[in-house]
Amino acid sequence: MVGRSLLAGLPDRPAITRLLIVPDGTLSFVPFEALTMPETKRSDDDGSAAKDPPFVVNRFDVSYLPSAALLLRARGTHPRWTWPWRRQLVAFGDPAAAGVYPLEMRPLPPLPYADEEVHRIARELRGAADVHLGADARKAFVVDGRLRSVPFVHFATHAVADTRDPDRSRILLAPPDASAPADYLFLREIYDLDLRDVALVTLSACETERGKIVRGEGVEGFSRALLAAGASAAMTTMWDVADRPSAELMTLFYYALGRGASPAAALRQAKLRFLHSRLPWAHPYFWAGYVLTGDGGQPLPRVVPWSAIAAAAVMMVAIVIAAIRARASATGSRWLRRTAG
16 A cells, blocks of 8 residues: 555656655655555566566665755766775674673674674675774774775674764774773764765664654765765665674675676665575565665676686786797797708
């Protein structure tokens, strides 16, 4: 019923594959990908009737915008390919426990899969990665300028969205030492980061798309702050997400990114893999809460594989050796002709 009301009048044209949502008010917390499409004739590639529920994610790559004015922002340009020794990723995960958590009213559960999540996505992107885990996942490494111009920034940690006071919304990071209080990256501090030329920031934590609703402005949340700091796009969550399914979805998401998919297309592919699985994760609760805000339609650079570089190097060496042998053979032939004469 909700989908029918919100999506009525949506053009039923196969050529339209992207859907940009500019939500207002409480609609900011609606995962449009999990809404059902108005009744249309649908079929699979083989012509048979489609069996999946007619979710929006079956049809569209979806991304969200805090304001339609964002469409006027100049897009960054990315090369089609990049070298594997260039940094592709800066990631923070599974921050070490602190001695005191002064702002937390409830215990924070462990994140046993956060470490694995970060290592997996680093492998999928194939380029160089700057990884900070455990005691090394410190705020100092977030604010020192190293995030600028890195295509991907990833946080696999805890976060808290304060729906009454946005200044208290925060990302949990490791303390400077084991006995120190917990360290936080506050929402207001994100606005001061230099994220120019960062293609995507992912906050793989609970409720990172939540925040205070400001009339006429939308939600004062992490995605808005990340875009204001210069990032092209941000991936956040609308509700609490479980640790292991999150690690699995992130692996699928970065797998597609590493093979040239745009962020919006990569997220859709990951969600469809969950939806079509025979696992409990097929339920929208496990995939619909992940949303992409900003410019999600531009493909990102693919990393040239080391194997391709090695093959090219071997080929060059073979060409040089062949050229040297051919020259030596020609020189020998001329010498023999002079001797015979």
